[in-house]
Amino acid sequence: MPRAIAAWFGLPWRERWRWAGRKVVELIRGGNRIDSPDRVILERQVLPAFAADASLRALLFVGCERYTRHYAALFAPATERFRTLDIDPRRARFGNAGHLVAALQDVDQHLAAASVDGVVCNGVYGFGIYERDELAKALRASYSVLRPGGTFVLGWNDVAAFAPFDPLDVALAAGFVRDATLLGAWRVRTDTPTRHTFDTYIRAR
Secondary structure (H helix, E strand, C coil), X not given: CCHHHHHHHCCCHHHHHHXXXXXXXXXXXXXXXXXXXXXXXXXXXXXXXXXXXXXXXXXXXXXXXXXXXXXXXXXXXXXXXXXXXXXXXXXXXXXXXXXEECCHHHHHHCCCCCCEEEEEEECCECCCECCHHHHHHHHHHHHHHEEEEEXXXXXXXXCCCCCCCCCHHHHHHCCEEECCCCCCCCEEECCCCCCEEEEXXXXXX
């Protein structure tokens, strides 16, 4: 059984059907947009804040799907600032020009050190990265490609069925520092069936 499906069965009944109902609505709408509290934060707060930063040279967005392919337009007219990465080559069509097919754990083999101003990794821990050592490797690689003072945003589902451990200690061990500048708090948890959570860190100078 796929791990994501097994995780769904691990949710409480009420949350399981809330999540399933949302997925049905997404399918009815064609799967091109997701209207949920976590996506509202990502699409109306996180990404626009990066796009509005005139000093931004490059943002790396990790994890591409049909419903993320319009994100590059938020960075117009300089859409080349929006870089994308996904381990699955089938998802390259949803990425931006110059898309990287690679694991986040290996991003430091594809991008130069201190070459990006921000990394947004949403829905990867718990959907592809499950083990502590793999998350640690991904965070260390992300730290390497971030410029000093750069921002790292980790979006994850705060339920044991998807995320067996809190990623905070792993992020701190990688060198990151908690930061509340972007969203008003370093950790923001949404009212969603999977308690989707955004953690914001910076690479210390």
